[in-house]
Amino acid sequence: MNLRRMLTIFYKDARDAIRDGRVLVAIAVPLAIGLFYNATADGDPEDLTPTADVAYTAQSAALAEALRESLGGAVDAGFKEAGAGEVRALVEQGEADVGIIAADDLLPALEGGGRPEVRVLLPEGGGAGGELVASAIDPALRALAGQPAPAAVQVEPVPVGGEDSADALAVLGFDTYMVLASVVFLVGMIAVFVVPILLAEETEKKTLDALVMISSYPEVIGAKTLVGVLYTVISVTLLLGMTQLRPENLPLFAGTVVLMSLALVGFGLLFGGFFRNANQLNTWGGFLLIPVVAPALAAGFEPAGWMGALVAATPTGQGMRLAVNGMSGEEVFSDPALSFLVMAAWCAAGFGALLLNLRYRQGRS
Amino acid sequence: MSRAMVEVEGLRKHYGPVRAVDGISFSVGAGEVFGLLGHNGAGKSTTIRMLTGRSRPTGGSARIAGHDVVSEPEEIKPLINLVFEDQNLYERFSGRDNLAFFARLYEAPASRVDELLELVGLTGAAGRKVKTYSTGMKQRLLIARALINRPRILFLDEPTRGLDPTSARELRNLIADLSRRGTTVLLTTHYMEEADELCDRVAFLSAGRIVALDTPRELKLKRGERAATVILRSREEKTIRLDDPADATRLQGWMVKGDIVAIHSREGTLEDVFVELAGRPL
Ligand SMILES: Nc1ncnc2c1ncn2[C@@H]1O[C@H](COP(=O)(O)OP(=O)(O)OP(=O)(O)O)[C@@H](O)[C@H]1O
Numbered sequence A: 001m002n003l004r005r006m007l008t009i010f011y012k013d014a015r016d017a018i019r020d021g022r023v024l025v026a027i028a029v030p031l032a033i034g035l036f037y038n039a040t041a042d043g044d045p046e047d048l049t050p051t052a053d054v055a056y057t058a059q060s061a062a063l064a065e066a067l068r069e070s071l072g073g074a075v076d077a078g079f080k081e082a083g084a085g086e087v088r089a090l091v092e093q094g095e096a097d098v099g100i101i102a103a104d105d106l107l108p109a110l111e112g113g114g115r116p117e118v119r120v121l122l123p124e125g126g127g128a129g130g131e132l133v134a135s136a137i138d139p140a141l142r143a144l145a146g147q148p149a150p151a152a153v154q155v156e157p158v159p160v161g162g163e164d165s166a167d168a169l170a171v172l173g174f175d176t177y178m179v180l181a182s183v184v185f186l187v188g189m190i191a192v193f194v195v196p197i198l199l200a201e202e203t204e205k206k207t208l209d210a211l212v213m214i215s216s217y218p219e220v221i222g223a224k225t226l227v228g229v230l231y232t233v234i235s236v237t238l239l240l241g242m243t244q245l246r247p248e249n250l251p252l253f254a255g256t257v258v259l260m261s262l263a264l265v266g267f268g269l270l271f272g273g274f275f276r277n278a279n280q281l282n283t284w285g286g287f288l289l290i291p292v293v294a295p296a297l298a299a300g301f302e303p304a305g306w307m308g309a310l311v312a313a314t315p316t317g318q319g320m321r322l323a324v325n326g327m328s329g330e331e332v333f334s335d336p337a338l339s340f341l342v343m344a345a346w347c348a349a350g351f352g353a354l355l356l357n358l359r360y361r362q363g364r365s
Numbered sequence B: 001m002s003r004a005m006v007e008v009e010g011l012r013k014h015y016g017p018v019r020a021v022d023g024i025s026f027s028v029g030a031g032e033v034f035g036l037l038g039h040n041g042a043g044k045s046t047t048i049r050m051l052t053g054r055s056r057p058t059g060g061s062a063r064i065a066g067h068d069v070v071s072e073p074e075e076i077k078p079l080i081n082l083v084f085e086d087q088n089l090y091e092r093f094s095g096r097d098n099l100a101f102f103a104r105l106y107e108a109p110a111s112r113v114d115e116l117l118e119l120v121g122l123t124g125a126a127g128r129k130v131k132t133y134s135t136g137m138k139q140r141l142l143i144a145r146a147l148i149n150r151p152r153i154l155f156l157d158e159p160t161r162g163l164d165p166t167s168a169r170e171l172r173n174l175i176a177d178l179s180r181r182g183t184t185v186l187l188t189t190h191y192m193e194e195a196d197e198l199c200d201r202v203a204f205l206s207a208g209r210i211v212a213l214d215t216p217r218e219l220k221l222k223r224g225e226r227a228a229t230v231i232l233r234s235r236e237e238k239t240i241r242l243d244d245p246a247d248a249t250r251l252q253g254w255m256v257k258g259d260i261v262a263i264h265s266r267e268g269t270l271e272d273v274f275v276e277l278a279g280r281p282l
């Protein structure tokens, strides 16, 4: 293995490949899909904080102020002052989740020990936000009347349906998640499509024979692998740039993309070797992409059973987990070390099988 | 021709039941031009593939400049080069870029690129993409590429195929020149006159075996008819046998009378030898 020769071939391949229309299309498709999802899918990460719009009359302004303070961040509440009739109309039209109407000026009445009447309007079948606001009214009134609160109540919204179901989607939002899936698609396209096309073309046009007159198969393979990694890094950077996403943990994200690329390129080159020409590969390569992309799509939904096993056992399933962690900067998926191990194992298996296959073919040529 | 640069001993290559090369032995001395001749599928290219390390022999041995082709390929690689049977060039690159790439691989000086473009007459087209080249231009580029590392042993698989007569002659001159300067040449060709003109010795392959191996002259003399055709003033054609004393007397008689207009020797051509050995014409 001569590094200088390998880099010479790498430089040649990197320049040559972008002139191949098939290569450009293979990279453009996942880029376009990523952009499409980013532009059209529902943007924000799933916000678990309930919201409520509160309408109140001028007489109940002190109460509204007290509510705003006591609710804190538990409810994302918006307040609007209006006349009594208007408050009712807002609730009826669904514009407000809570309506508060007080007869007299509330604060002096409370302080004076009177029992002022407070009417709370709640729409039928309203959301959690309105209920939370309504339940906070009584404590707020007590505070205004100078009565000490019997306890410090903290309201914490808790997602339902198990500890961490679909955390990835919740943390990143559907659009960002789909952009990550497009990143995996991109890595896959380059590994099982672009790089094998480069090799199949050298075999088909017999330029490979001219190369090995001085170079060796491992050098050629090494050069093609480097081209795959280079193209992957460039196009993933492009996709993130165009979607204006920035991984919170860049080293983790970049390392994941490179390792995933390596884990797939070995197998891509192995399968590429079975095709006698690049067009055959163009025709059948699409099928290879299904097992590559499916685990990545599934990973975020944390499937159970065989799908779960598939995610855990594949480089793209594990790669997606790490990519989610890297993008969010949080350990959404536990056991990153195991994820790296699985990808590294695929990497070793791919290139090991490739070298064995090369040795076998050399013997038969 | 001091020591052998190519030594082949009982070399075999079988593809399943197909015996592409079936136990051939020969050697080529330094500076010698050696021709491998034979009909399509005789095993010429397979032999070259094994000698250039791209195909593992089924049996026998081959040494290039003293190195075994199977166990010491890395020692051999820098010493040899090959004009391929297929025009395996990078078509999306220019002629110059093709040569420059291989110059870097072989660690040849960059100046060698322009030198070779000049040598094969491609300087004017050097910047054009190879896919726009004619067959002959590609062939010339292929030849230039094979010379990039100044190989001590040059293999050429049908090098003049696709070349016009002028370019073919230029290539033959080039090969003769290389040989004079000490390059060992092993070539295959289907043009018998070319083999006759260029080769110090030729081997005839048939179905993977060597059926004859000698200098072109010896082969022609051995196989050719030992006769001559005499054309007389009367425009009569007479055949005389060179080993018949009676014909010698007749010839003398015509000469004395000044009757002879021309004498054509009936020495065989290499093509005659080929047809006889290979059993069918090209
Ligand atoms: N890879 C291979 N697999 C199977 N058979 C092969 C292979 N390569 C060559 N052969 C067979 O070996 C025999 C010799 O082929 P080879 O290419 O050496 O012939 P050649 O003398 O160069 O012919 P030509 O003059 O047509 O170039 C042929 O019968 C060919 O079909």
Ligand SMILES: [Mg+2]
Pocket: B044, B045, B046, B085, B157
């Ligand atoms: Mg041939």
